[in-house]
Amino acid sequence: MTFTPEHPIASATTPNHGAPPGTVECTVSNSVATVRLNRPERRNAISRALMTDLADALDRIDRDPSVRVVILTGTGNDFCVGRDHASAPSTRIVRGKCPVDDRASLRAASAVIERLIAMRVPTIASIRGGCAGGGLSLALACDLRIAAESAVFNSAFVAVGFPGDLALPWLLTRVVGTARAREIMLLPEKLTSASAFELGLLTEAIDDNTLDTRVGILARRFVAAAPLAVQGAKLNLDAATTRPLAEYLGDEIDRLIAVASSKDAEEARVAFLEKRTPRFVGR
Incomplete structure (x- = not known):
């Protein structure tokens, strides 16, 4: 290679x-x-x-x-x-x-x-x-x-x-x-x-x-795009085809909570308020 x-x-x-x-x-x-x-x-x-x-x-x-x-x-x-x-x-x-x-x-x-x-x-x-x-x-x-x-x-x-x-x-x-x-x-x-x-x-x-x-x-x-959000969405999509709904929802909630406390989530909020393009760093 x-x-x-x-x-x-x-x-x-x-x-x-x-x-x-x-x-x-x-x-x-x-x-x-x-x-x-x-x-x-x-x-x-x-x-x-x-x-x-x-x-x-x-x-x-x-x-x-x-x-x-x-x-x-x-x-x-x-x-x-x-x-x-x-x-x-x-x-x-x-x-x-x-x-x-x-x-x-x-x-x-x-x-x-x-x-x-x-x-x-x-x-x-x-x-x-x-x-x-x-x-x-x-x-x-x-x-x-x-x-x-x-x-x-x-x-x-x-x-x-x-x-x-x-x-x-x-x-x-x-x-x-x-x-x-x-x-x-x-x-x-x-x-x-x-x-x-x-x-x-x-x-x-x-x-x-x-x-x-x-x-x-x-x-x-x-x-x-926000890397953590994209990665979480990919994991959710994969799990959606293999996990029962109750199990899936538990994992979905955990991923959302984890991303919600990230620097990128805060950057998205501030950028929205300031009407500018967000600058995501993957943390």
Whole structure:
């Protein structure tokens, strides 16, 4: 993985020294972390190395207090087309030779989906080109999905003889509901951005030429927002799908009370009274 921070905290990161770029590139600038899947020659298809590098990048970002939003995207013309069927067996997550090895590899790759969902800051998938199979899982694990009109989506697994991995059925069910998830999973077909938006897979489907601008605008909104409030809202949203109401409400109340005594809450109050933009510090 190539990690290129642009702030003092991470300035001690070991430079690349001219080595070939890794399967994931990460830059941090103005509190925005941009993570790029970097196998453009394979349409950013998933490999063991890519998932390992992605896990490393997400861990680094989550430990960096300066980061307030993450953009996940792909290098080149595609987001991620999922499993790389044409690659050498040694690069594949599932090799089909040793069940013990395949299970361990799949568990490690699946943990990346868990890590992406549990990120303390908001995540935005910026999608161009192909987004299929495990690539669709990565996109659905993000909080927001903004896609170019020319992007193409496909669950793909059943069509190539697999039942699905990287939590795609779980994610689909929570994003679009049970009936739509079954349709998308069991009857795989290519979906345009417009169709994906209508099904509820996307936050927005926009003109190719404005994708980067729109994602940048959303990222800056998160940078300007109160970090503790955003983190608490994310935790509330995650808990809303897994916890009974009585348990959920207890946690929601605790989070609100904790944030209400923060410096940022007072800053929000004072800024409102003074009719100015608040300056949040995350405390």
